[in-house]
Structures are given as structure tokens and as C-alpha cells.
Amino acid sequence: MRAWARAAGIGGLAALAPGAAFAAGGGVPGAEMSLIWAVPFIGILLSIALMPLVAGHVWHHHYGKIAAGWAVLLLVPAAIVFGIDRAWYELTHVMVLEYVPFIALLLALYTAGGGVLLKGSLVGTPATNTALLAVGTVLASLMGTTGAAMLLIRPVLRANAFRRQKTHTFVFFIFLVANIGGSLTPVGDPPLYLGFLRGVGFFWPTTHLFAEFAFCAVILLALYYVLDTLAWNREKPVAPVEERKEPLSIEGWVNVWLVGAIVAVVIAMGYVKLGTFYVLGQKMEVERGIGIVLFLAITLASVRFTSAQLREANGFAWGAILEVAKLFAAIFVCMAPVLAILRAGSAGAAAGLVALTSDANGAPIPWVYFWMSGVLSSFLDNAPTYIVFFELAGGDPVHLMTQGALTLAAISCGAVFMGANSYIGNAPNFMVKAIVEENGVRMPSFFGYCAWAAIFLVPLFVLVTFIFF
Numbered sequence: 001m002r003a004w005a006r007a008a009g010i011g012g013l014a015a016l017a018p019g020a021a022f023a024a025g026g027g028v029p030g031a032e033m034s035l036i037w038a039v040p041f042i043g044i045l046l047s048i049a050l051m052p053l054v055a056g057h058v059w060h061h062h063y064g065k066i067a068a069g070w071a072v073l074l075l076v077p078a079a080i081v082f083g084i085d086r087a088w089y090e091l092t093h094v095m096v097l098e099y100v101p102f103i104a105l106l107l108a109l110y111t112a113g114g115g116v117l118l119k120g121s122l123v124g125t126p127a128t129n130t131a132l133l134a135v136g137t138v139l140a141s142l143m144g145t146t147g148a149a150m151l152l153i154r155p156v157l158r159a160n161a162f163r164r165q166k167t168h169t170f171v172f173f174i175f176l177v178a179n180i181g182g183s184l185t186p187v188g189d190p191p192l193y194l195g196f197l198r199g200v201g202f203f204w205p206t207t208h209l210f211a212e213f214a215f216c217a218v219i220l221l222a223l224y225y226v227l228d229t230l231a232w233n234r235e236k237p238v239a240p241v242e243e244r245k246e247p248l249s250i251e252g253w254v255n256v257w258l259v260g261a262i263v264a265v266v267i268a269m270g271y272v273k274l275g276t277f278y279v280l281g282q283k284m285e286v287e288r289g290i291g292i293v294l295f296l297a298i299t300l301a302s303v304r305f306t307s308a309q310l311r312e313a314n315g316f317a318w319g320a321i322l323e324v325a326k327l328f329a330a331i332f333v334c335m336a337p338v339l340a341i342l343r344a345g346s347a348g349a350a351a352g353l354v355a356l357t358s359d360a361n362g363a364p365i366p367w368v369y370f371w372m373s374g375v376l377s378s379f380l381d382n383a384p385t386y387i388v389f390f391e392l393a394g395g396d397p398v399h400l401m402t403q404g405a406l407t408l409a410a411i412s413c414g415a416v417f418m419g420a421n422s423y424i425g426n427a428p429n430f431m432v433k434a435i436v437e438e439n440g441v442r443m444p445s446f447f448g449y450c451a452w453a454a455i456f457l458v459p460l461f462v463l464v465t466f467i468f469f
Contacts, residue, residue, distance in 0.1 A: 028082050028090050030340030031347040037337035040074040044334050048327065048424065057387060065324070065385035067330035074334055078462040090336055098384065099332045101292055103325055104195075106146055106427055108262050108295040113150025114316040115255035115306035120248035123239045126228040129169055130221055132156055133176050136218050140181030141188040141206075144266075147177045147259050149428045154315050157439050161371050162240055165231040167443060170436045171452050172224045178215060178428035179420035183213045183413065186270065187253065187263050189426070191377075191386030191415040196270045197399030198390065200408070208409050209416075216417060219460055252314075254305045258298050265294050320434035326426055329383070331424060337381050342376075342388045347420075355463035357392055364393055367469040370410035372419030374461065378425045378453075380391070387413040410469050421453040422446070 016026040028037075047066055051059035060067070079087035122128060132152060139148040156173060158249045180469035182188030184206045194246050250256065274286035341348045346355065357368050389411045393400060400408040419426035423433055423446055433443050444452060 005305065008182070018213055028078055028337060029241045030234055030337070030342070030344035032343075033337055033341050035341070035349050037074070037078075040070045040379075041331075041334040042340050043073070044070040044327075044330055045424070047367045053445055064326040067327050071330045071333040074337065077363050078337075079308055086439050089281060091333065092282050094336050095329070096279050096282045097284060097318040099329055101288060102332075102383070102427070103328070104292045104356065105238040105262070105266070106431075107321060109146040109259070110150055110321045110431065111145055111302045112255045112262065113147045114154075114314060115302050115311065116250045116259070117154040117251040117310050117314045118151070119251055121245040122155060122159035122248075122385075123367065124156070124166070124169070125239070126165055126225055126232050128159060129156070129228055130225045133161070133169075133172060133224060134217075134221055136173070136177035137221070140334070141184035143259050143263060144187055145178045145182035145189055145426065146428045147262070147433070148181065149432055150174070150411060151259075152177060153432055153435055157436065158313065159442070163232075163235065163237045165235050166441060167222070168227055168231065168452075169434060170441065170443060171228075171449065172220065172456075174429050174449075175453075175457065176220055178226075178432055179426055180216050180417055180448065183272060183416040185207050187266055187414045189419070190381075190417075191385035192386055193266060193270070195390060195397070195408075196381055198395075200401060202267070202270070204401055208405060209412055212409070212413050212417075212464060215463065215467070216460060218336060219463075220456070222457060238390070252306060252310050255302055261298055262295065265291050267299075286421050309329060315435075317435075317437060317438055320431050321437055323434050324430050327424075327430070328427060335384070338380060339384050339388060343391065345392065354392065357389075364407045365402065366406045366410040367384035367465050368391065369407055369462075370414040370422050370465060370469045372414070372420075373411045374414030377415045378418050378421035381424075381425055382415040382419040386411060389412045389415075406469065413464065413468075416456075417464070422450050 017058065045065075047059075047070065048163075051063075051066070060200070075087055075091060078090065094274060122132075132155065136148050136152045139151065142148075143151070153170075153173065156169065157415055160169060179189070183192070186193040186202055188205075192200075195205075196202060234427050269285075269291045272287045272289070276283045276285055278284070279289070279291065341350050345351070349352070354370070357364060357372065359365055370387055373385055376388075377385045390400070390408075393407050393411065396404075420429070423429045433449075436443050443449070
């Protein structure tokens with residue numbers, strides 16, 4: 001457990017300094033692993049889903065220890081069965097190359113986005129709420145789902161503070177702003193960014209996913225407006241009366257520029273190639289290491305140049321990002337063998353599942369890619385899931401952007417859209433949940449949220465399948 005905790009705690013520092021190779025043999029072999037290795041991942045998912053309901057006090061005080069326990073339950077048997085070198089290699093690979101860049105970007109967006117205060121007289125009527133969700137959906141592709149969610153979640157909370165029936169607003173906020181809205185650029189959502197790093201054109205998602213994005217966004221916004229209107233009419237809330245209406249304005253412009261800097265760094269990391277260096281035996285691109293340093297510098301700049309009064313007015317707190325950091329560290333570790341089994345393709349324990357992606361002639365089946373990448377992105381992190389299916393589809397960006405465009409669109413939509421199906425499908429989902437609950441609004445349980453997704457998202461995705469794939 002100490003090794004896991006040390007890696008999680010000093011991962012950010014380790015990613016900034018070169019190191020020697022600790023294990024030449026590579027990570028755990030997916031082709032040799034049975035599905036029993038998925039038990040720790042299932043365990044942490046069930047812990048997140050059930051413990052807040054059956055042992056809420058224990059979970060809220062010890063969720064970090066519980067999550068670390070599941071990681072240890074994977075790492076210790078892996079060290080015994082495959083050797084310490086391979087287990088260490090797998091741990092460092094996950095933490096250095098996946099978790100640290102992931103959490104550094106989230107931290108920068110969370111801190112800078114939380115330093116932008118949208119002021120003005122906003123009253124959470126159905127029309128105002130729908131407009132806020134629409135704006136957030138558009139902004140998500142420009143500043144990332146995390147950035148857009150952090151910018152708008154607190155204004156939406158303030159606008160609806162006088163209402164009793166408002167849980168549905170934050171559920172649809174996750175659907176739209178934290179997921180579907182990020183489907184038009186690599187900046188929008190991590191899966192598309194990983195595709196960009198592998199050679200997919202920056203504007204390829206804009207031109208090839210726009211119809212699917214617009215279809216889902218318009219239908220969900222319309223459904224939300226109807227749902228919120230019914231809730232408004234049923235509740236008949238009394239809107240607060242202000243003597244003088246405050247015009248809409250933005251305070252904390254330095255953080256707006258810092259969010260722009262984050263976007264610029266993300267884009268630059270896709271175009272600038274500066275070679276590689278080793279960190280704890282893992283080969284990292286120099287530009288990615290520089291990006292991590294810049295994300296941390298932007299975080300510190302945001303803390304330094306944002307007044308405590310502004311953050312207090314924004315209801316900003318560190319609890320949400322701390323919860324995400326702890327839980328996703330364990331999630332990344334525990335899902336490593338699941339992804340390794342999937343990467344093994346026809347040679348792995350999930351061979352039957354992989355075989356479904358192609359027809360009798362070996363040609364890819366786009367709708368199967370849409371649903372398989374989507375369902376797995378609902379419970380695995382959607383970024384590595386995207387890469388698994390990107391590789392299963394051939395891994396050649398030139399081919400996938402042209403002859404294989406429908407398959408790549410299916411993978412992209414599945415990973416981005418269906419990340420909304422559970423709280424852990426995409427990191428901003430959990431952040432929004434944590435921030436909303438910090439502000440005293442009750443959110444659905446893990447399974448309760450999945451029920452919302454089953455009612456509103458799954459039928460929509462069935463329509464997407466028939467129309468587009």
C-alpha cells in the first residue's frame with residue numbers, strides 16, 4: 001500500500017524529472033490474464049455506487065483509504081503472479097503517463113475555471129436554465145468539458161438557489177456540458193485529444209461529428225426545457241425580487257486568460273515534438289512533461305492572482321478536486337488489467353467481445369464500435385477506452401479519417417457521448433456531483449444517476465445508431 005500511496009502522492013513530481021528504466025519486461029500481459037483480474041475494478045465501482053448508500057459515514061471519511069485498498073488488492077497479486085518488476089512497471093505506466101497528465105490538466109482547469117465569477121441577476125426559470133445549459137454545451141468544445149463545467153456550475157447553482165426541484169438541472173448539466181458538448185474539438189474531451197496526439201486532424205471532429213452533436217444537444221435541451229417547465233409549474237416557486245437588477249458581467253478576467261493558456265498548451269502538445277525522456281522507466285514525450293509543468297504553473301498563478309473574496313463569492317472549495325484525485329488514482333490502477341485484456345484482442349479473455357466489432361469479411365461494424373466503446377466508456381475512463389478501440393480499428397489515423405471515417409466517428413461519439421452514462425465515465429461528472437453536493441443540493445446515487453441516463457440518454461443513443469451508424 002505504501003508503494004501505491006507514494007506513487008500517487010509524488011506522481012506529479014516524478015513526472016517532471018528523468019529517471020532510469022526500472023523494468024525492461026513491460027507491464028502485465030493482457031493475453032495471459034483471465035477476467036478474474038477485473039475484480040478490483042468491479043470492487044471500486046461497487047464501492048462508489050453502494051457505500052454512500054449503505055455506509056455513508058464510513059465512505060465520506062475513508063473513501064481514499066478504501067480506493068487505495070482496491071488498488072493494493074490488484075497490485076499485490078500482480079506482483080506475486082507476474083513479478084515485482086512487471087507490477088511496478090504497470091503502476092508507473094499508469095501513474096506517470098496517464099494519471100499525472102490527466103490530473104494536472106483537470107487541476108489547472110478546475111482552479112482557473114473556479115476563479116471566474118459570472119455576476120448578474122440570474123433567476124433559474126426554465127428559459128434561463130435552458131440558455132445556461134446551451135451556452136455551456138457550446139463552450140465545452142472551446143475550453144474543455146472541465147473548464148466549461150467549472151465556469152458555469154456555480155452560476156447555475158446560484159440561479160436556482162430559491163428552487164426546491166432542481167436535481168434534474170444538474171443531471172442534464174452533466175449530460176450536456178460535462179460530456180456531449182465536448183465532442184467538436186480535441187480540446188473538448190480527453191478521448192478526442194488522445195486521437196489528436198495520434199494524428200487525427202484538429203478540426204476532423206468539428207466536421208465529422210457536428211450532426212451527431214447537434215442532434216443530441218437539441219433533443220436534450222428540448223427535453224430539459226419541458227421537464228423544467230413541468231417542475232416549475234408543479235412547484236410554483238417565488239423568484240427573489242431585487243431592487244436593482246445587476247447586469248451580467250465577468251469578474252476574474254485573469255483566470256479567463258489562464259483558461260485560454262491551458263487550451264493553447266493542449267493544442268501545442270499535439271503539434272510540437274521535442275523528443276522523449278524517461279521517468280521511472282516510462283518513456284514520456286518532452287512536450288508532455290513541459291505541459292504538466294505549465295499546467296501546475298497555471299494552477300499556482302490562478303491561486304496567486306485570484307482574491308480569496310472572489311473564490312468565496314464563487315463558492316469555490318478544494319474538496320471536489322481532492323475527491324476526484326483520490327478516486328481516479330485508484331480507478332486508473334484498477335482498470336489497467338481490463339484495458340490490457342481488451343488490447344490483447346482475439347488473444348485475450350475478451351476475444352468474444354472483440355470479435356463482434358467485425359463482420360464475416362473482417363470489415364468493421366460502426367454501430368458495434370459505437371456501442372462497445374460507449375458502454376465501456378460509461379464505466380471505464382473514456383480516454384483509454386477510446387484508444388483501445390482506435391487500435392482495434394487499425395490505428396492508422398490517415399485511413400480512419402478517410403475510408404474509415406464512419407468507424408472513427410462511431411468510436412469518438414461512443415467515447416464522448418456515453419461518458420455521460422455514469423458518474424465515473426468522465427471526470428467532470430464526478431466534479432459536478434461533488435460541487436453540487438457541497439452546496440447542499442442532493443444528487444442521485446450512483447445507480448440513481450444511471451437510471452436517469454437509461455431513461456433519457458439510452459433511447460437517444462438508439463436513435464443516433466439508426467440515423468448515423
